[in-house]
Amino acid sequence: MFFSASIFAQDTDDALIRLNRMNHAVKTQDYRIYFLSQDKNQYVSTFEYSHLGATKKEDINACLRYLEGPDKEIILHKGVTSYFQPDSPSFSITSSRILEAFPDVIYNNFDALKDIYDFIELGQTRTANRSVQLVKVVAKDNDRYSYVIWIDDETDLPMRIDLLDQNNDVINQLKVVQLEKDFDKNELANYINSRTYPILLSIEKQKDVLGQWRLAWLPKGFKEIAAYNLNFYRSDIATKLYSDGVFSFTVNVSSEQAKQSNQIIQQGGRTIYSTNFGHKNIIIIGNLPQTTVERIAQNIIQK
DSSP states (O other): OHHHHHHHHHHHHHHHHHHHHHHHHHHHSOEEEEEEEEETTSOOEEEEEEEEOOSSGGGOEEEEEEOSSSOOEEEEETTEEEEEOTTSOOEEEEOSSOTTTSOGGGSOOGGGGTTTEEEEEEEEEEETTEEEEEEEEEESSSSSOEEEEEEETTTOOEEEEEEEOTTOOEEEEEEEEEEESSSOHHHHHHHHHHOOOOOBOEEEEOOHHHHTEEESOOOTTOEEEEEEEEEETTEEEEEEEEEOSSOEEEEEEEEEEOOOOOEEEEETTEEEEEEEETTEEEEEEESSOHHHHHHHHHTEEEO
16 A cells, blocks of 8 residues: 555656646747647637747737637737737737637646645657657546646647546547647747737726625635626626636626526536526636536525
8 A cells, every 4th residue: 555655646746747847838938839629519620829938927929820710819918918800899908828728727836736636647648740648637526627638748738638527528628730849930929019909908806796795615726816897898797716726717797687597508618607696697607517616606695
């Protein structure tokens, strides 16, 4: 038993070292990837993601292009992420990374998550004609999903990210099909620096609408990250963001009167749950299992 525990501890340490190297690589390296993203039983979407890394997050530049459908583009420049989309007005938000590229799990100090997650090396394989190491990030409880991350042996960049439900079925997959380290970095930098960017969305500190309630239960490790009011195209939405570093969810209170009863939508790993609280409509959106989101909703109580 002692020998087995020692082997498991060593495997955990090796997995943590590899994951932390990946976290550093994905932020500081220059690279261009072409990847596929697919929810379970849904169509595949394709993307080009170009990244100019830096040790300071405000110096990172990046560009994500949607390769099918509307000609949509997302650019990160000087700590601001701007969305350019032909079918609706462009806008900018303060963000140090493009959220639509890699999921939150990639951007972590994994040593800080050891009380909530186990980290397991699953061995080596190949993907996109590259040698990779598989590492599983699995929660110690059943209130959230798990990840298997395929990490490139040469660059430490993530080459594939599988989101698994409680039955270990893949419900979302991001898969790199081509990795380029030798691309025209000056051309990309000039393109990003020459763009004209839309103004920031109006985001204000939380008002009384969010101060009237609290969550009586949260999964272990989750805490409130931010609370703010967002004016988005004439709709006032009060929002609280919660995260454990790997998964996150928002509780959104609309300024409009409640018009519908409980509704739930499952989109791959994302759960959208709408309910009424008093005379307001509350929508919870998160990459958490349906049972967890429902329990959170059931524990919204008035102060």
